Amino acid sequence: MTKVIPIILCGGTGSRLWPASRESYPKQFLPLAGDRTMLQATALRVADPARFDAPIVVTNAEHRFIVAEQLAQIGSRATIALEPARRDSGAALGAAVRLAALRDPEAAVLALASDHVVLDEPGFLEALARGLPAAEAGRIVAFGIEPTEPTSKYGYIRPGAPLEGAFGVSAVAAFVEKPAREVAERLIAEGCLWNSGNFLTRAQTLLDELERLAPGIAGPAVAAADGARQDLDFLRLDPDSFALAEAKSIDFAVMEKTPLMAVTPGAFGWSDVGSWSALWEIASRDADGNALIGPTAAIGSTNCYVRSDKHLTAVVGVDDVVVVATQDAVLVTTRERTDEVKAMVAALTARGEPTATSASLVHRPWGSYQILDDGARFQVKRITVKPKRRLSLQSHVHRAEHWIVVRGTAKVTIGDETRLLRENESVYVPLGVTHRLENPGVIPLELIEVQSGSYLGEDDIIRVDDDYRRG
Structure with missing residues (x-):
């Protein structure tokens, strides 16, 4: 079997599974459907x-x-390519496929x-x-999922004629975008499949089709990879x-236009996992149909x-509800209306929350x-530093800080002085100094930081x- 280069798209705003998922830490970095995060589970699926x-x-x-840390935890030696801007999946895939072709022209x-x-x-493999x-x-081969219900949450693929020499693969006759339920019922009866959005092809095939159908994506994406x-x-x-x-999804740019789809x-x-209701569907449930995760x-x-x-x-005494409680937010909705969570996040964002x-x-x-607490001129944080890691050498214009070690040993530099702080010891960092x-030890360092000043x-x-070349 020819070796395949997996391309894993790891973007998104994280709004559908708020408040557990946020733009700063979207759902792929969370262990929502098992012990591993969703990114780790995806990488392990293609680790053979x-x-x-x-x-x-x-x-x-x-x-x-975050990506580098989570992949390191499972021993994945991935190439991590960084998007300079959001241009949807077309440009992201175009650049990644070009990187794959540079690695192996026949990939x-x-x-x-x-x-x-x-x-x-095993079924996926x-x-x-x-x-x-x-x-x-x-061909560009999509993975069509055999539907379990007539839902309008997914797009559908209508299979066409079987391909010669490729058992179990058919040409694509048509794509149907997220139909109404009654239409979905008819599509399923006609043998249509859910469109998973995942696909398999030769790198050069996709690059050629991007160039032919979406040159406004292909040229810049290839140049971005080459440079x-x-x-x-x-x-x-x-x-x-x-x-x-051009900012456009790969579906609109290529998949729905090319005659090569299978x-x-x-x-x-x-x-x-596009909603909390979808997570309920795949979760382990008790005899009453409840999925209870964490202290619940x-x-x-x-x-x-x-x-x-x-x-x-x-x-107590409720049916078909979703309750998600995090450190700083609580969501309550019905399973039927979890698709509206994204709209709630948009409304909260618009009002500056x-x-x-x-x-x-x-x-x-x-x-x-x-952040544990904050006020007009103070802020209290719990800081955790990984073993053998350190923060930047820095100063502040508007605030002073107190550090109190609660676990581990801290190596602290203040001005020209460097010292070790152990559990229950503290130090004061004056404004402007x-x-x-740094954590010189082999266990996580935990401390409480109290900031005070006019701006925090x-x-x-x-x-x-x-160490991380941040500005």
Whole structure:
């Protein structure tokens, strides 16, 4: 079997599964359907070295360290390509496919979303093997999912005539965009399949079709890949070239126009997890149909999805509801209306609500911090620094800081002095003084930081030296 280069698209705004998912930390980075995050599960699905070459993961610069950390945790040696701007899936895939072709001119590529669930991985690999001969023969092979219900949440593919020499693969007769339920019922009766949005093809096939059908995407995307430069462990696509790309999805740019589309059916437990209701459908449920995740409880309730990160969350006497409680926000809706969560996030964003897009727990390449309390002239954070990591050497114009170590050992630089702080020890960092925090140990360092001053924003940082090359 020819080795395939997986291309994993790792973008998105994270609004459909708010408040667990936010723009700053979207759903692919969360363990929503198992012990692994959705990105990790996707990467592991294509990790067999006998079948797959190292993947190419496309993400934005803001999420680059999260992607690198999560892939490192599972031992994935991926190429992480950074989008300079949002140009939809057409440009992202165009640049990634060009990178694959530069690696191997004869490469077959498998385009995958990082935030989909596949419950039957052997079934997925079987569909891949079935579609590969057609892909190598010059087709673009979509994975059509055998429908389990007549839903309007997905687009549909109408299979056409079977392809010669490619058992189980058919030409695509038509695409149908998210039909009304009564239309979906008819489509299923006629043998139509859900469009998973994932596909398999030769790299050069897709590049040729992009050039023919969407030159406004192809030229800039290829130039961005050709002009990419290495930055630490990342590959930055050329920003000037990428900015010229037309913003359009790969479906509209190529899939719905090319005569090369083919489809192979699959029944491998696929879901795009586009709503909390979709997560309820694939979750383990109790005898009353309730999916209870985290510190939760339910009495006299049926068919509910209740999830909590920390606080005990209980429901009594309700049916078909969704309750999601995080550190800083709570969502309550019915399972029938979870598709409206995206509209709620848009409304919250429009009125300037910060929790619409950002969580109280903020991830950084060195660890994370969480805001515990704040006021007019103070802010209290819990800071966690990973072993052998350190923050930038920095100073502040408007604030002073107190650090109190609660776990581990901190190496602290303040001005010209460097010292070690152990549990229950503290230090004061005066306003304007250059300082750095480092974890020299082998366990996470945890401390409480109390900031005081006239302005406490994250942009009040003057970096003198930074391991991660941030401005």
